Amino acid sequence: MPIDIVEFRKQVRDFCDQEVYPIAENIDKEDTIPSGLWEKIGSVGLLGITIPENYGGRGLDYLHHVIAIEEFSRASGTVGFSYADHSNICLHNIFVHANEEQRKKYVPQLCSGEYLGALSMSEPCAGSDVVGSMSCMAEKHNGYWLANGTKKWTTNGNSADVIIVYMRTADKTKGSHSISAFLLDDSVTGWERSEKLDKLGMRGADNCELYFNDCKIPQEHLLGVENEGVRILMSGLDSERLLLSAGPIGLMQAALDLVLPYVREREQFGKPIGQFELMQAKIAEMYTSLQTARAFTYRTAEAFDNDKPSRADAAACALYASRAAVQVSLEAIQALGGIGYMNDSLASRLLRDSKIYEIGGGTNEIRKMLIGRELFQRDPEYF
Ligand SMILES: Cc1cc2nc3c(=O)[nH]c(=O)nc-3n(C[C@H](O)[C@H](O)[C@H](O)COP(=O)(O)OP(=O)(O)OC[C@H]3O[C@@H](n4cnc5c(N)ncnc54)[C@H](O)[C@@H]3O)c2cc1C
Numbered sequence: 001m002p003i004d005i006v007e008f009r010k011q012v013r014d015f016c017d018q019e020v021y022p023i024a025e026n027i028d029k030e031d032t033i034p035s036g037l038w039e040k041i042g043s044v045g046l047l048g049i050t051i052p053e054n055y056g057g058r059g060l061d062y063l064h065h066v067i068a069i070e071e072f073s074r075a076s077g078t079v080g081f082s083y084a085d086h087s088n089i090c091l092h093n094i095f096v097h098a099n100e101e102q103r104k105k106y107v108p109q110l111c112s113g114e115y116l117g118a119l120s121m122s123e124p125c126a127g128s129d130v131v132g133s134m135s136c137m138a139e140k141h142n143g144y145w146l147a148n149g150t151k152k153w154t155t156n157g158n159s160a161d162v163i164i165v166y167m168r169t170a171d172k173t174k175g176s177h178s179i180s181a182f183l184l185d186d187s188v189t190g191w192e193r194s195e196k197l198d199k200l201g202m203r204g205a206d207n208c209e210l211y212f213n214d215c216k217i218p219q220e221h222l223l224g225v226e227n228e229g230v231r232i233l234m235s236g237l238d239s240e241r242l243l244l245s246a247g248p249i250g251l252m253q254a255a256l257d258l259v260l261p262y263v264r265e266r267e268q269f270g271k272p273i274g275q276f277e278l279m280q281a282k283i284a285e286m287y288t289s290l291q292t293a294r295a296f297t298y299r300t301a302e303a304f305d306n307d308k309p310s311r312a313d314a315a316a317c318a319l320y321a322s323r324a325a326v327q328v329s330l331e332a333i334q335a336l337g338g339i340g341y342m343n344d345s346l347a348s349r350l351l352r353d354s355k356i357y358e359i360g361g362g363t364n365e366i367r368k369m370l371i372g373r374e375l376f377q378r379d380p381e382y383f
Contacts, residue, residue: 003060005067012068015044016075024076027204028349031196033082042113047087051095055103056111061305062239066246066297073250074257077353080247082205085155086110088243090117090164093236094183097224102183106162118160120151120184120210121233128366130166131230134179138167138217140226145169145182145217147190151210155360158196158206161185165210170227179229183221190215201352237362238314242304244361245297245317248325251354252290255332258346259283262336279335286331289324296320312374315367322357322364329354 003011019040027033041047049065051057058064065088073080091110094117095103109115126133136149147167154163163184170178184191194209224232263274263283273279300313329351333340340347358364 003064005063008060008064009067009071011044012046012071013074015041015046016071020072020075020079024079025344025346025349027076027078029203029344031198031203032206033079033204037079038086038113038116040113041083042111047083047113048091048095048107048111049087050092051107051111055095056108057095061301062242063298063301063305065243066249066301069243069246070250070253070294073247074253075250076204077247077251077254077350078202078204080250081202081353081356082156084243084247085119085205086117089119089236089240090156090160090162092239093119093164093232094162094223096235097181097232098183101220102223106183110162115161116156116159117162117164118154118156119164119236120154120157121166122151122153124150124152124209128363131176131179131233132172134166134168136165136167136212138169138180138182140169143219145180145219145222147182147212147215147217149212151212153197153207153360154210155205155207157208157210158193163210164223166229166233169229174227176230177227179233180226181223181229181232182217183223184210184217185221188215188217188221200355201349202356203352238309238311239304240361241318241367242297242300242314244357245293245300245314245321248321248354248357249290249293249297251325251350252286252293252321252328255328255347255350256283256286256290258350259286259332259335266337273335282331282335286328289328293317293321293324310374312371312378315362315370315374318357318361319364319367319371322354325354325357326351 045058046068048057049060049068053059069080069084072083095107110117121130138145138147165182165184166179168178169180172178191210191212197207263279264272266273297317300317303310332347332350336347339345
């Protein structure tokens, strides 16, 4: 059912105010998301935003999805990050590329929160150059693929029920036609997960390595076309960059939510610190960064929704928003003075959480490379 953006944001915010914000500090401290949260989010229809209603989703567009990630991230950076991974990077990609049987097997459960989803392409030696350096191999046999190698970083990996995993399935000389995507679940034998990795921020969102040791992946777990996994990977990365921009936007909003009341209440030299022009300049800069990131991301999401996706703009949104969020979190710490620097302050958590957006889903250096390349190749008429 179509729903107005303002009404939709209110729905997500009301849910987050009740169910996410109150547990955000604990998620960070305990380094765990309580079991049951995903089913709660699923029960109010917020997991399958872009998935048609007949599969258990909401049938909405990228702009709605951006707003949902923004609001989750405003309440808890960790939940927003993990939610984006589940709802876009895994669920949306499965829906777009799976056959009917696979959709029926995974999509309704991912929409309800019964299943948690993840995606695994990175490896210890394959990060920015993930396609060229991928060393996880799957060899074709009669009715199954024999997979070996190690994957790294997989967000939601420790608890995921289904993971999209990329493997090299043809000779490397075939370049972008040498990788395939598979759907991994506990029915597949011969793979295991590492302990949870210990991160600076986004604590609670679990990340792990995956080990494949003569792992037998049945043929029916192939996602999309054999050796055409790079197409899935690249198209997924464009929407991933767009949607990941919403995380930093939510974190910047959380920084302003924190700083504005503080500068009204905190007094030095006999008046609220918010009356000093230098402090007003600080909040003006924070607000301008937030609104610029927001406007650019919403406009790019609308273009994606109108079938005019732009790889350069999605990367530019992620570049701008991630950089801005790190700066805005630093300014939040500065505005709070000494208490902002404490480990248990929200301002310091925002800084720890925002930094990942300059690295995950492709680093800012790679985003710049992509934007520059796209603009260089673009038809001058475009402008
Ligand atoms: C918390 C977290 C969650 C993650 N979640 C997932 C996930 O769910 N699934 C998944 O598959 N992956 C995931 N990743 C992996 C992430 O996508 C990679 O970390 C990222 O792509 C960078 O790869 P790398 O860490 O190997 O760094 P490298 O590629 O080794 O880069 C190191 C540095 O060199 C720079 N560099 C590399 N190449 C160039 C170049 N050509 N020009 C200029 N600079 C360059 C990089 O920008 C970076 O600054 C996650 C990572 C983290 C930390």
